[in-house]
Amino acid sequence: MYALGGYSSYRKPSARLQVRAPNGGERFSAGDTTTLRWTGLLPIDTVRLEYSVDAGVNWLPIADKAWGLEYLWTVPNTPSNRCLLRATQYRKPTLDSVKTLAHSGGRVTGVCFHPDGTRAATIASGGELRIWNAESGTMLVPSKSLTSNVGNCIDWSPDGQRIAVGGNRIEFFNGDSFDFVQRLDSGTITSCAFSYDGLYLATENSSRNKIGLLSMQTQNIAQFSSGHTGPVNHLSLVRGTTKEFGLLTGSTDRTARRSWVKVTLDDIANGLQVTNSSALDFMSSDVCVAYIANPTDTGSACAAFQNGDLMLYPSKAVLRPFGGDGVNEADWSPDGKSIAFAMNSGVLAIYDVAS
Numbered sequence: 457m458y459a460l461g462g463y464s465s466y467r468k469p470s471a472r473l474q475v476r477a478p479n480g481g482e483r484f485s486a487g488d489t490t491t492l493r494w495t496g497l498l499p500i501d502t503v504r505l506e507y508s509v510d511a512g513v514n515w516l517p518i519a520d521k522a523w524g525l526e527y528l529w530t531v532p533n534t535p536s537n538r539c540l541l542r543a544t545q546y547r548k549p550t551l552d553s554v555k556t557l558a559h560s561g562g563r564v565t566g567v568c569f570h571p572d573g574t575r576a577a578t579i580a581s582g583g584e585l586r587i588w589n590a591e592s593g594t595m596l597v598p599s600k601s602l603t604s605n606v607g608n609c610i611d612w613s614p615d616g617q618r619i620a621v622g623g624n625r626i627e628f629f630n631g632d633s634f635d636f637v638q639r640l641d642s643g644t645i646t647s648c649a650f651s652y653d654g655l656y657l658a659t660e661n662s663s664r665n666k667i668g669l670l671s672m673q674t675q676n677i678a679q680f681s682s683g684h685t686g687p688v689n690h691l692s693l694v695r696g697t698t699k700e701f702g703l704l705t706g707s708t709d710r711t712a713r714r715s716w717v718k719v720t721l722d723d724i725a726n727g728l729q730v731t732n733s734s735a736l737d738f739m740s741s742d743v744c745v746a747y748i749a750n751p752t753d754t755g756s757a758c759a760a761f762q763n764g765d766l767m768l769y770p771s772k773a774v775l776r777p778f779g780g781d782g783v784n785e786a787d788w789s790p791d792g793k794s795i796a797f798a799m800n801s802g803v804l805a806i807y808d809v810a811s
Contacts, residue, residue, distance in 0.1 A: 472496045473503070475543050486533035491770070492518070493526050494543045499773030502809070504544045505529075509536035519753050521792055523809065524771030528755050554777045556593075556803050564798035566610035566621070568787045570631075576787075576796050578804055579607035579621050587634060588804065590789075590796075597634055602627055609647045609690075609785060614654040622648040622659060626670070642668070642677075647691045647785075653698055656719070660688045660705075667691065667703065669717065669730055676728035680717075683734030685709045690746040690785060694754050704737075704757060706744030712737045712759055712769075737769060746785050752792030758809075760786050760797065766807075777807055 477493040484490060492505060505518035505527060516534070519527055522543075566579040569590065576590045583602035586595055606623035612631060613620070619629040622645030628637045647660040659668040665687055666679045682688045686709030694702030699719035706712045714737050721729040737747075738759075746760040757769040764778035782800035789795070797805045 473543060473545055475541055478541060484531045486531055486535070488531045490529055490531065491526055492522075492529050492541065492543075495525065497525070497545060499524050499768055499771060499775065501545060506542045506544070508540040508542070509534050509538060511538040512540050512542075515542060519755065521750075521753055522756065524756055524768035524773055526771035528770055554805055554807050556805055563800060564784060564802055564804060565608050566785045567796045567798040567804060568611045568619075569789050569796060570612050571614055571616050571790055573789045573791055573794075576804065576806075577610055577612060577619055578798060579610040579623075580802075581607060583607045583623060585610070585619075585621060585629065585634070590806070593804070600629065600634055600636070603636070603639060606644075608645060611649050611657075611787075613650050614652055620648050620650065620657055622646065626657075626659065640670070640675075642670075647688065649691055649693045651693055651701055652695045655698070658691055658693060658703060658717075660691050667705075667715075667732075669719075669728065671722050671728050674722055674724050674728065676722060676724075678728040678730045680730060680732045681734075682707070683713050683715060684711060689744065690748075692746075692748040692787075694749040695751060702749070702754070703732075704747040704749055706747035706759060708743050710741065710743055711739050712744050712747045738767075738772065740767070745783055746797075748786050748788050748795070750792050751788055751790055758786070758788070758795060764799075778805065 473496040475494050502521045502523045504520055505522050506515040508515050563581045564578050565581050568577050576588045578586050583605040585600040587597050602623055604624035609622040611620050617631045619631050621627045624644055626640045626642050626645055630637055643661050645659045649658050657670040667682050669678045682705055684707035686707045688705045688707050691705045703715040703717055713734050715732050715734040717730055717732045719730050742761040742763055744759050745762055748758055750756045759767045760783040762782050764781050764783055766775040783797050785798040787796050795807045799805055
């Protein structure tokens with residue numbers, strides 16, 4: 457049963473994509489940052505953003521897949537007084553965008569994509585490692601067990617050769633055969649993530665509230681403060697340059713932070729040394745259990761909360777696709793089109809953010 461309201465002779469016009477900011481007359485200098493805003497779509501809809509310096513004769517790219525109704529842009533050094541901004545819907549969205557691939561048989565605590573996006577790996581709280589076809593949900597090989605029987609987090613190296621799993625220690629598996637390779641007695645690890653060049657593995661130990669950085673070449677480890685007042689639930693890395701990258705963290709203190717890390721020294725004789733700084737991205741009413749950057753657009757991110765809500769950053773638009781099922785961890789697909797969620801119910805869910 458449903459009801460429709462309005463006048464019988466009047467049809468409400470359909471929503472139309474419109475640029476709201478900047479809206480004309482603004483002046484910017486090269487290097488300034490400004491928030492581009494648009495309306496007429498859902499927050500999950502993706503748009504292509506472009507600008508022109510010759511009144512629309514030619515268009516230059518800003519972002520191929522922006523979403524969340526906002527985009528933080530650094531103004532380039534292309535001076536002109538004939539500038540225009542254009543937003544184009546990338547593709548038509550579907551509301552039924554959550555797909556359950558498989559049930560793990562237990563509480564899923566970690567999930568990650570293979571670098572080519574065709575496979576996903578999950579780790580369960582009991583230390584059970586499984587590899588899935590990311591499209592069909594078929595388990596590809598028999599499950600593996602950690603030596604510690606405790607699994608908290610997982611990440612696949614950018615070259616696909618190694619899988620890191622955090623639990624009572626860090627354990628590494630071969631990325632092709634999925635055989636056990638190595639373990640490091642690092643203490644309890646609650647979150648882990650490879651840098652985009654695969655040279656470093658960032659880890660979090662919630663009891664110490666410290667971020668650890670492990671050199672995959674020298675096996676050196678450096679530690680620095682997370683900037684949070686409570687334990688960190690999840691960390692993920694933002695694409696950067698060699699030995700310099702961003703780090704997103706979500707914490708039990710109900711904040712999400714963005715850090716910048718630079719490796720200044722890494723050799724066997726002198727150890728690993730880093731510098732870092734941290735800034736607050738947002739505060740929330742619920743505990744942030746995952747905070748991940750879009751690998752194809754470092755200006756956008758997604759936060760997941762204990763109650764299953766998602767929040768898009770920087771727009772702060774809230775989505776509720778999981779019906780109250782809690783999220784434990786998340787990973788963005790390499791092409792930026794999907795996010796995999798490790799759910800408290802044991803479900804591995806794929807959320808299509810771009811179709």
